[in-house]
Amino acid sequence: MATDPSASIALRVNGKDVEGRAEARTLLVDFLRDTLRLTGTHIGCDTSQCGACVVHLDGVAVKSCTVLAVQAAGREVRTIEGLADADGSLHPMQEAFRQHHGLQCGFCTPGMVMTAIELAQSAEPLTPEHVREGLEGNICRCTGYHNIVQAVLAGAAAMRQ
C-alpha cells in the first residue's frame, strides 16, 4: 500500500482535547464520525443542503460537511453530544425539542438543535419568521416544521432565562 497520506491533528471537541489522523481531504464530519466516533452528527446529503451535519466551530454553526478536518485543527468544536451539562441535564434547546415533539425520526434533530442554538443567540427576540428563515439550511422531511418552529421558539425563550 502507498504510504499513509494522513497527518495528526489536534483540536478541542466538546471541551476535551483530542487528537486523530486525517488526510488533507478528510471532511470534518467524517473525522467526527469515523475517527472520534461521534455519530450524533449526521450525513444526509452530498451537496451541503440538508444541515444534518451542523456543529459549532468556535461557537459558530457550520455544516461540518463543508469544512475540512485540518481546518478545525487548533479550534473548538461542539457537537450535539457536547450540549448537555456534565450532570446530564439537557441544554434548554434539546429539552424544548423533546417537550414540544419537535422531531419524528430525529435524524435532522442534531443539526436543527445546533442551528437553533446559534439562531437563539443571534437574534432577540426570535419571531416565527426569524426561525423559518434561520432554519432554511436544515431540511426535515418528517415534521412539516410546525413543531420544530414551536420548539425553537420555546428553546430560545428558555435560553434567555
Next chain:
Amino acid sequence: MAANSHGKTNGSTRWVGTRPVRPDGVDKVTGRARFGADVHLPNMLVGKVLRSPHAHARIHSIDTSAALALPGVKTVVTRDDFNDLPSEFVPAGEMLINYRDVVRNVMAREKALFEGHPVAAVAAVSEKVAREALARIKVDYEVLPHVLDVVEAMAPEAPLLHEDLITAGVEPAPTTPSNVAKVVEFKLGDVEAGFAEADIVIEREFSTQPVHQGYIEPHACIANYSEDGQAELWCTTQGHFVVRGHCAKLLGMDVSKLRVTASEIGGGFGGKTVVYLEPVALMLSRKSGQPVKMTMSREEVFQASGPAAGTRVWAKVGMTNAGRITAGEAVLKYQAGAFQGSPVQPGCMCAFAPYDLAHVKVVGYDVVVNRPKVAAYRAPGAPQSEFAVESIIDELAKRIGMDPVELRLKNAAKEGTKAAYGPTFGPVGLVETLEEAKAHDHYRTPLKPGQGRGVASGFWFNIGGETCATLNLGEDGTIALVAGTPDIGGSRASLCLQAAETLGVDVERIRPLIGDTSTLGYTFLTGGSRTAFASGMAVIEAARDMIRQLCERAAKIWDIPVDAVEWIDGEARPAGSNAGEFEPLSLADLARLAGKSGGPFVGRAQINAQGAGPSFGTHIVDVDVDRETGRVTIERYTVIQDAGKAVHPSYVEGQLQGGAVQGIGWALNEEYIYDDKGRLQNPGFLDYRIPVCSDVPMIDTVIVEVPNPTHPYGVRGVGETPIVPPMAAIANAVEGALGLRFTDLPMSPPRVLKALGDARVPKAA
C-alpha cells in the same frame, strides 16, 4: 376473559389520548440514537457499488481483475455471485414484489435497466480504496434505446425492457411481449347508465411526476457473515423481518441463520420497505470473511431508490344539475420503473373511494420504464388518482355554483357505502371531516385579494397483518415492551400508551424496544399505517395475556378460583364479597412474588391483525400566486382527518403536518429531470427541491375521532392519508386565484409563468 375489565373502549381512557414525552426523546436530542450508518465493527470493510451510467444497456461482460489486484481490495461481487430466482410474487408493504426482479434490481444481470442500476460492488479497507477499485472495473455495455415516459413505453414500437414480459390480466393473453406488465380493472354498476343520468360530464387528462420519499437518512447497513454460515445484519429499514426474508432468499440461507436488527430509522415513508444494499453487503461479507458497511450517497438515493410512480391519468365524472354524482370513470397509467409492481392497483381502489357512487369503472396499467423501480410512498398510488378526481369534483362544483365542501357532503362515502373495490364501509369519518371543514375558522375567513382557496378530500384503506409483541414483567414491576415494527414516527410512545391503558399501570413503567428478528415471531413491516393499529392490537393482546397470568397467580396465592379474581386499575382484586377478603395485589406486588409463587410473567401475542379502519381526510389551503415569478405561496393550510382514536395526539398531528408538507412539495416543486440519454439531472437537494422551513406556514390540524370498531380503543392508521389531498387542494386553490386549472404537476414557477403567458396571448389577440 372474566378477569379483565380493561382493554375495552368505554369512552374514558386514562392513557390513550394523552401526550407524554416520547420514550426515545432523550437519545434523539443528544445524538445517542444509533441510525443505520452509526455502527462500527472491528475489521470492518467499506462496500461501494458500481452503477450503470446508461439508462438501458446489455451487459456483455464484467472484468473485475484490475479491481481485485488493487491493494486493500478484499472482494468484488457481480451478477455471477447471485443465483437467479424464479418469478414469484410476495407482498411487501402495500405492494407486491417478485424475487426474479428483486435479484435483478439488487444487481443487474442481462441488462442495466436504469441509470444507477448496480452492476458490481467491492469491499475494501477504506472508502478511498473502494472508489479506486470501482474505477478499475471494466464493463462491456451495449447501449440500447431507452424509454422514460409511460405512454411512450406502452406504444408498440417502444424499446422493450423485458423481452419475456407478457401482460397479465388481459383475456386472451397477448402473444407478444410489451412493457405493460399488468392491467387491472375495478367495476361497480354500469358507468354508461350512470353517465346517461348526468346533466354535466367533465373529463380531463392529468399527469404527475415521480417524486422521491426524501427521507433525510440515506440507506445504510452493516453485514457480518461468519464462518459457520450465520450472519448478522444491522440496517435502517421499515421492516427487518421482511429484509431478513428477502436477503435469506437472495443468499440461499435459512432465515433462522440471519439475524437482522433494525437501527433507528431516519425516515422512510414507504421507501425503506425494500432491499438495496443489504443483500450486497451480506454477499461481500460472506466472500471477504469480514464485516462490511455500506451507505448510499444522496446521489445514489435519488438515482436508485424510491420513487413514487409518475403517472398519466384520464378521469371522467358525471353529475346532475342538483349536484348528485352519477358516475366516475378513470384510466390510470403508472410508471413501475425498471421492474413491474407500480401501485396502480391501490391507485384504482382509492380513486373514487371518497364518494358514494352507484357506477364506477377504473382501469389501471402497470408499465415498466427505464427509471429506478418505484417504491411505496405514503398511501402508494392514491395521491395520483385522487388528484385527478378531486380536481374534477372542484370543477363540477363551480359549474353549478355549489360550495365544494357541500358538493362533497352531498356525495360522501359513509357507513354502508359499497366501494368500487369491493368492501362495504363500516363506520368512517369523511362526513365528519367535511362538517369540521365547513365549520372551521379557516374556511369561514374571507380571502385576501388575489388569493385562492382549495379543498380536497382523500382516502386510504389502511392495512393490518402479521404482528407479534411481548411484554416482559421485571422483578421490580417495570415492563419491557418488545415490538417488531420499527418506530418511524413515535410508535413506541403509542404502543406504551396502549399497554399502559390495558394493564392499568403508569406509562412510565413501560420501556419499549424494537426487538431483532431472533427475539420475536414474524412481524410485517411498518407501513400502510398499520403500526399503531396492528402492533397496538398485539400489545393489547399481550397485556391481556399477562393480566390472565397475574390473575391466575393471585388466585393461587389467595387460594380462590381464578374467576373470583378481577384486574382493575393495575391490581388483582377479589371479585365481590363472595370471593373473600384479601388485600389487592398490584402488578409490582405480583412481580416481587413471581419467583416464589410460580415463576416470571411474560405476556405474548402473535396475531394477524384484521379490520384496519379506512381513513379519510379533508384539507383546506389558501394560496397566493406571484404573477411575476410564477411562485405559488401557501398562505394557510388546515388538515382535518379521522384518526379513529388518536393514541398520542401530538404524533397524529405530526403525521398530518408532515404528510401535508410532503404533498405541498409534490404539488409545487418536486420532479425528476432527465436528459435525452435517460440520465437524472437533479440527483441532489439543490435541484430536487423539497420544502424548507420558510416555504410553508404552520399547518393547522383537526383530529376527528370516529372509532374503528375492530380496535379496542378505536384506532385507525393515520400516516398515509395526509399526503393524498394536498395536490388537488392546491390545484383547486391555484384555480381559484388565477382562473387557470393545472392538470400537470408540479405547479412550479416556470410552468405557472408559462400558463399565465399562454392565457394572456389569446386575450391580447
